[in-house]
Amino acid sequence: MEAPPDSRAPILVIGAGIAGITCALNAADYGAAVLLVDDTPSIGGLMARLDKTFPTNDCSICIEAPRMYEVGNHPNIEILANTTVKKANRKNGRFAVRLVTRPRYVDPEKCTGCGACIDACPVRVPDELDGKIGGTRKLIYMPFPQAVPNVVLIDPRCRSGAMRAQGACVGGCVVDCSQCRECPIALCVKACQKEGKDAIRLWQAATSRNIEVSAIVVATGVMDVRPSRGLHGYDLYPNVITYTQFERLMNAGGPTAGRIVRPSDGRPAHKIAWLQCAGRGLAGGIPYCSKVCCMVATKQTLITKEHDAAVETVVFLNDLKACGKGFWAFHEKARAAGVRHVKARPYDVVEDPATRNLVLRYEDLETGELATEEAELVVLSTGLKASDRNEGLARTLGLELDEHGFFREPDPLAAPLETAVAGIYLCGGATGPIDIAEAVVQGSAAALKAVLCGSRKEHACPTRPA
Numbered sequence: 001m002e003a004p005p006d007s008r009a010p011i012l013v014i015g016a017g018i019a020g021i022t023c024a025l026n027a028a029d030y031g032a033a034v035l036l037v038d039d040t041p042s043i044g045g046l047m048a049r050l051d052k053t054f055p056t057n058d059c060s061i062c063i064e065a066p067r068m069y070e071v072g073n074h075p076n077i078e079i080l081a082n083t084t085v086k087k088a089n090r091k092n093g094r095f096a097v098r099l100v101t102r103p104r105y106v107d108p109e110k111c112t113g114c115g116a117c118i119d120a121c122p123v124r125v126p127d128e129l130d131g132k133i134g135g136t137r138k139l140i141y142m143p144f145p146q147a148v149p150n151v152v153l154i155d156p157r158c159r160s161g162a163m164r165a166q167g168a169c170v171g172g173c174v175v176d177c178s179q180c181r182e183c184p185i186a187l188c189v190k191a192c193q194k195e196g197k198d199a200i201r202l203w204q205a206a207t208s209r210n211i212e213v214s215a216i217v218v219a220t221g222v223m224d225v226r227p228s229r230g231l232h233g234y235d236l237y238p239n240v241i242t243y244t245q246f247e248r249l250m251n252a253g254g255p256t257a258g259r260i261v262r263p264s265d266g267r268p269a270h271k272i273a274w275l276q277c278a279g280r281g282l283a284g285g286i287p288y289c290s291k292v293c294c295m296v297a298t299k300q301t302l303i304t305k306e307h308d309a310a311v312e313t314v315v316f317l318n319d320l321k322a323c324g325k326g327f328w329a330f331h332e333k334a335r336a337a338g339v340r341h342v343k344a345r346p347y348d349v350v351e352d353p354a355t356r357n358l359v360l361r362y363e364d365l366e367t368g369e370l371a372t373e374e375a376e377l378v379v380l381s382t383g384l385k386a387s388d389r390n391e392g393l394a395r396t397l398g399l400e401l402d403e404h405g406f407f408r409e410p411d412p413l414a415a416p417l418e419t420a421v422a423g424i425y426l427c428g429g430a431t432g433p434i435d436i437a438e439a440v441v442q443g444s445a446a447a448l449k450a451v452l453c454g455s456r457k458e459h460a461c462p463t464r465p466a
């Protein structure tokens with residue numbers, strides 16, 4: 001029989017969106033030591049990039065940032081950003097885990113996030129999230145203003161020389177960056193030294209760490225689905241964007257400082273159409289309902305109206321999902337604000353080259369007639385899919401995924417959030433498409449399961465049949 005888990009071994013939480021953050025805070029408040037790992041440079045997940053949140057329309061980052069800072073300052077929590085779980089083996093009722101942290105090329109102990117290095121960097125590149133709607137960042141950058149840890153990082157392409165043609169100062173030297181401990185070239189290095197900090201470490205390499213943990217919580221979340229090229233004109237016409245891009249467009253912290261403008265000409269859009277279930281059931285799309293898109297569109301139309309009540313907003317949908325607390329009232333609020341809903345099956349979107357407006361052709365599901373409607377901006381609600389890193393992580397942890405790439409709960413009714421491996425739990429979008437409130441509930445529940453498991457309550461770590 002395996003020895004009982006050691007109560008002093010920390011709990012490992014993989015994924016630091018709102019579910020993982022909630023789980024880490026709860027477990028730490030119960031007295032457990034927690035390692036919170038995310039493979040991106042900051043904790044926060046998707047919620048950190050949203051504008052407001054349905055169904056209350058509260059500011060998303062205003063709710064999440066205090067929790068992110070609490071995690072960053074909690075004596076029982078250690079954050080490992082930019083970090084991947086490479087191995088996890090069961091050993092005497094615990095898990096021997098190998099974590100690998102990618103270099104930021106910056107010493108986190110010395111960087112104060114002052115931004116002098118960013119000002120000095122001569123090269124702007126499209127931002128990963130906001131590139132399509134004009135968002136840019138420098139080659140040395142802060143992931144977003146409220147990032148935790150609040151430490152800059154350097155784009156590896158700068159160091160490898162791949163950005164020389166674009167004007168990068170680093171990368172033209174005959175000596176590889178990994179060999180030098182001083183750099184007379186890099187403008188960010190000079191700017192940082194001028195601030196008296198000397199935090200840039202161009203020679204930094206990946207580091208690995210082996211640790212034993214008592215329980216693991218997988219909180220790897222969701223990703224928005226990128227439409228395939230040509231879907232309703234996406235990637236063909238600049239004024240067809242996704243709902244995540246629209247969310248960034250209306251966000252005061254986004255690339256347009258909250259101005260809802262068209263990517264083609266930067267002019268305000270006076271008529272906007274949302275196409276729900278975009279790509280659903282088609283190649284490259286998802287076959288299931290993502291649960292959140294109807295309320296996301298409701299939120300986005302309402303906020304658009306708050307920005308400018310004269311903007312015409314039309315939602316083309318085949319069915320309305322408004323089955324959470326306060327969701328129907330939220331939908332009614334949008335209707336009262338003048339948002340129009342059309343039950344439709346859209347079949348194509350064509351651009352008018354003169355105006356760059358989009359002409360939608362669709363079947364009106366109430367009349368059965370074919371109809372057209374013109375809009376200045378089209379937003380595709382494409383749904384939520386599983387993290388594209390789930391497959392690798394499932395292999396590492398010995399877990400099963402369902403047919404859509406989410407982690408499988410062998411008994412979702414009687415033992416939700418449990419997996420087939422005793423001591424490994426799930427929460428948030430790792431289980432399937434989810435909204436924030438549900439992700440928070442699951443984060444709290446998974447924390448309790450992990451803490452009980454780590455505290456030698458053997459009955460709390462049952463192995464369930466796969």
Ligand SMILES: Cc1cc2nc3c(=O)[nH]c(=O)nc-3n(C[C@H](O)[C@H](O)[C@H](O)COP(=O)(O)OP(=O)(O)OC[C@H]3O[C@@H](n4cnc5c(N)ncnc54)[C@H](O)[C@@H]3O)c2cc1C
Pocket residue numbers: 014015016017018019020037038039040043044045046047050052053054055083084085219220221222223224243244247292296299387389390393427428429430434435436437439
């Ligand atoms: C456009 C849009 C608008 C939305 N608006 C709302 C709204 O108004 N209200 C609402 O309730 N919901 C909304 N949602 C849904 C909301 O974003 C999710 O419910 C929420 O983000 C789920 O939180 P999570 O922590 O489970 O996942 P995520 O936020 O996705 O966080 C998961 C984290 O895990 C990390 N990760 C993934 N894989 C790994 C790995 N293998 N190793 C390490 N780290 C990993 C990721 O980097 C990420 O930081 C919206 C979604 C979209 C796309």
